[in-house]
Amino acid sequence: KAGVTQTPRYLIKTRGQQVTLSCSPISGHRSVSWYQQTPGQGLQFLFEYFSETQRNKGNFPGRFSGRQFSNSRSEMNVSTLELGDSALYLCASSPSSGTYGYTFGSGTRLTVV
């Protein structure tokens, strides 16, 4: 069974640009959540999608957005990138709504220069 797939693995962007990250959940999993991991702030919740609906959102500015498609794949977008957005972005999928049974992907390492 394939795990959670995140693309790309690494990304370098310039301040002010925008970026789109992709997450393909485990087959059959309907919930996708996104987290930002930084050395200073640790793992912070961004948002959760279930059946194409955003069910929960963390305390991040509106520059951070996402969506989920009918096949449960999810994308996350960050507009007007700032240096502080440099982080490892992790997505996690679970079979149903909720945090039980979370499986994380390997993440996308975003560097903003």
Place this chain on the structure above:
Amino acid sequence: GENVEQHPSTLSVQEGDSAVIKCTYSDSASNYFPWYKQELGKRPQLIIDIRSNVGEKKDQRIAVTLNKTAKHFSLHITETQPEDSAVYFCAASYDFGNEKLTFGTGTRLTIIP
């Protein structure tokens, strides 16, 4: 919202000895407490979890205990081995209503051969 504190931030133990990592949470409604292990450059992996209706759970050399009254839970690793070296994160969530994990700040565990 939920706040999870984790101690210690670093821990070194001799191979074969036991390691204990402690976490406290603030929201008495939290009912799910997973532990994740993250090796350098890899994704967080769930190693054990416990629900609030259970006081203790064990899986081979790993055990987790939960004290709902005091709002704290602990990870116990016995007979430590070099491959146990990693960063360990505790987390808490209230499933069935607030499906996001609030993570502790992590413990870097080093096993000394």
